[in-house]
Amino acid sequence: MDTQTWIYLMVGGSFLLYLVIAVASRAGSTDDFYVAGGGVGPVANGMATAADWMSAASFISMAGLIAFLGYNASPYLMGWTGGFVLLALLLAPYLRKFGSFTVPAFIGARYYSNVARTVAVICLIVASITYVIGQMKGVGVAFGRFLQVEFETGVMIGMAVVFVYAVLGGMKGITYTQIAQYIVLIFAFTVPAVFISMQLTGVPLPQIGLGSTMADGSGVYLLERLDTVITDLGFDSFTTPEHSTLNVFMLTLSLMIGTAGLPHVIIRFFTVRKVTDARKSVGWALFFIAILYTTAPAVGAMARLNLMETVQTGPVGEESGNLEYSERPEWFKTWEGTGLLAFEDKNDDGRIQYYNESSDEFAEEASGYGWEGNEMVTVDRDIMVLANPEIAQLPSWVIALVAAGGVAAALSTAAGLLLAISSAISHDLLKSMLKPDISEKNELMAGRIAMTGSILVAGYLGMNPPGFAAEVVALAFGLAASSIFPVLLMGVFSKRMNREGAIAGMLAGLAATVLYIFVFKGMFFVPGTNLFPDESGYWFLGIQPESFGAIGAAINSIVAFLVSRVTPAPPSEIRDMIEDIRVPGALRQA
Incomplete structure (x- = not known):
């Protein structure tokens, strides 16, 4: 069978599996819709959390970022990964013991x-x-390539699939x-990595x-070969740090506390039977995530080396060293059709020159x-994982497996995020505040309508993203870090923190982070509105901007602390x- 037939079989088969599961586990109550009935075991919940977590950013964009x-x-x-340690130690068991449907429900009661x-x-929305913008970007990239349609069409197909199984099944499905x-x-992530590692290193x-x-028997280390190939073409060394230590620390911290503050991850720990299961779930989730995250650096390095050596076929500067555009491989032509890879022959020599023209030297x-x-005027980072098996000329079934995996990663997280948004609107706004007497049936319907609206908004923004998937996701983590995590942490560990402090802190942290992102990134739906584009x-x-969430969290905490000290203590x-x-309970009685 040819590659495209394999892709249709694997992607179509996986879709059929998801839809069968959604129908079989259809939510029949709000308890099923919001927290899957509260009866999920820790291993199963850990695996579901890992899938919820390992989004298009992890599967598609992480290795591209590393590349x-x-x-x-x-x-x-x-x-x-470090954020899950914070979740296990500081939040998951306490929030599960509180026994709520959503993060805003805990904040409202606390x-x-x-x-x-x-x-x-x-803040949650x-x-x-x-x-979810990053997830929809990943959906569009995956569908665009493997169904051979335009990027925007790929996003719309992904919206339709998510609509069927997420709206129908709720949290249970x-x-x-x-x-x-x-x-x-x-x-899908590890099998091609094993093949390519064997090809390049024999390991x-x-x-x-x-x-x-x-x-090849040269005795040269893979990373040494990669550094040589890319620096010869004016690119930065793969193994040399570029950003300041402070920026690296702040970005790591922002992503850690952002992870621990993400509502769609936290809500997963409301689905287990008991408090100890919540802590166990975090451990299992970290184990399942580590399988992919320890593989991603190798995938990124090997993908970059394969790409560079495909285009640069000989020593730099020699005419024979550049690939003839007319002889470009089939994978190159296929990705050109998506618009995510583009060539422009600037000197009319018919060959591909791919180098860092911003390097003056x-x-x-x-x-x-x-x-x-x-002349490689577009090389979208999000294509690296999906194109890697094709560049390495792996078997067709492996390429198809990667297609199914990329789609699964993007759809799984998109569904979790959309459920978090839906439950916030239907349960926290409608049921808890605007219409407390609404029936369970109508609340369930409201949740499904809210999710449908969220899918439409997410799809539009996914077609007009402010950056590649991992970059957009990093901004989302900064927003969660600056608004939600501090108020949850103080809500559990500070008896003196009151409502005035929490409200002021959330608003201050969110406003500061949104302002910083707006200044340097612009509004998501209006390209070019950033005040200082690319001016570090x-x-x-x-x-x-991706690191500013930690600063926003500090602003949140300081404002909350100061306001709580000049306002009445909690009841x-x-x-x-x-x-x-x-x-x-036993310790408290003792």
Whole structure:
């Protein structure tokens, strides 16, 4: 069978599996819709959490980020995994013991205020919508390539699939669908990595292959070969740090606390049977996530090396060293059709010159070769994982497996995010504040309508993203870090924190982070509205927008602390509630 037939079979088969699961586990009550009936086991919940977590950013964009940033992408690996340690130690068991459907419900009860609950809903929607943009971008990239349609058409197909199984099944359907999606995506990510590691280094484990010598007998290490190939063309070294230590620290911290503050991740720990299961779920989730995250650096490095050596076929500067455009491989032509890879023959020699024209030193050298600019005018980072098996000429079934995995990763997280938005609107706004007497049937219908509206908004924004998937997701983490995490942490560990402090803190942290992102990134739906585009010299203390969530969290905490000290303390029943959440019953009696 040819590659396209394999793709239709694997992607179509996985869709059929998801839809069957959604129908079989259809939500029949609000309890099923919001928290899957509260009866999910820790291993199953850990696997579902891993799928919920390992989005298009992890599967599609993480390795692409590493491929082009190298060492400088390490904060994403550390931050996105380290956040689960914070969840296990500081939040998951306490929030599960409280026994709520949603994060805003906890905030509203803990801070005895519907205003606090409303502000939490706003923060949740802003962070979740930003996050889901990245997922829809990933959906469009995956569908665009493997169904051979335009990027925008790919997004619309993804919207339709999510609509069917997420709106129908709610949390119950999403949970069991995500277990299936995890199995698909983890095989799809690791199997090609094993093949390519064997090709390049002869070592089957990609984690070890990354630090091994090339299989060609040269004795050169893979990373050494990669550094040579890219620096010869004016690109930054793969293994050399670029950003300041402060910026790396702030980005890692922002991603960690952003992870611990993401509503669609936290809500997963409301689905288990008991408090101990919540902590176990985090451990299992971290284990399942680590399988992919320890493989991603090898995938990124190997993908970049394969891409560069495909285009640059010989020594730099020699005419024979550049690939003839007319002889470009089939995968190149296919990705050109998506618009995510583009070539422009600037010197009319019919060959592909791919180099860093922004490097003044190499640009001068390149002009001596008759090169008139970088001719790979578009190389979207999000294509690297999906194109890697094709570049390496792996079997058709492996390429198709990657297609199914990329789609599974994007859809699983999109569904979780949309459910978080839907439950915030239907349960926290409608049921808890605007219409308390609404029937369970009508509340369930409202939740499905809210999710439908969220899918439409997410689809539109996914077609007009402000950056590549992992970059957009990093911004979402900053928003969650600056608005939600501090108020949850203080809500559990500070009896003195009151509603006035929580409300002021959330608004201050969110406003500061949104303002910083607006200044340097612009509004998501109006390209070119950033005030200082690509001007890192204007960054506060050299901190990039993706790292500012940690600063926003500090602003949130400081404002909340100061306001709480000049306003009345929480009522005694609230302090008793915190004591009950934090201290086990037997210990409290003793």
